[in-house]
């Protein structure tokens with residue numbers, strides 16, 4: 001299924017909210033018309049209808065307002081925080097960040113794309129980390145992972161299927177002195193509920209990330225290089 005460039009989650013939640021709102025408008029309009037008709041026909045019946053109008057329409061309005069607000073609030077992935085306090089909103093707009101490189105994990109059969117914010121991209125172009133320098137403060141690198149599927153149009157091609165997670169690493173030495181200045185965050189996507197949730201029980205999850213990324217300490221803890229294009 002092709003989704004827009006905005007968050008798929010936002011798109012679906014907004015559609016649900018629209019549908020709820022539309023139902024609400026239709027029910028309100030129907031009740032109003034019925035009430036007007038009965039006012040003209042019979043005053044006594046009308047009084048009963050009027051009571052019904054308030055007993056049905058008012059609670060219904062309240063219920064639908066709560067529901068649609070709930071849907072709209074629940075959809076905001078940028079309100080999520082990793083257990084170490086890093087907010088998803090720290091990469092707001094990452095959907096259009098520049099590509100550093102794709103990658104493929106054979107054991108997970110997963111396609112990934114690695115993106116960088118402008119500070120990160122500039123650093124690569126200056127020769128970091130190959131020149132021995134560290135990435136500057138504010139450098140942020142994102143990895144998006146998808147399960148794979150065979151292209152229906154061209155079976156020799158593999159294409160992204162279902163979004164798995166969005167994760168990122170941000171350089172802020174003051175905030176993350178114990179991990180060489182890098183802060184780690186991962187948000188796992190659940191296609192069934194169309195929602196993201198933060199990875200890790202508590203702040204110590206970042207140690208797991210850091211430990212493995214220490215394999216590339218010589219590259220300032222970042223695996224991905226910036227290939228020629």
Ligand code: HEC
Nearest residue numbers: 103112141143167168169184185186208209212222223224
């Ligand atoms: C067992 C090893 C391992 C662990 C644990 C791990 N990573 Fe990575 N990570 C990698 C490898 C290998 C890559 C290179 C690209 C790939 O695998 O797709 C990578 C790449 C990345 C990238 C892209 C930047 C780069 O270094 O290339 C981000 C962002 C990232 N990981 C975030 C995380 C976060 C957040 C965690 C913890 C929640 C984490 N990683 C845990 C191995 C690991």
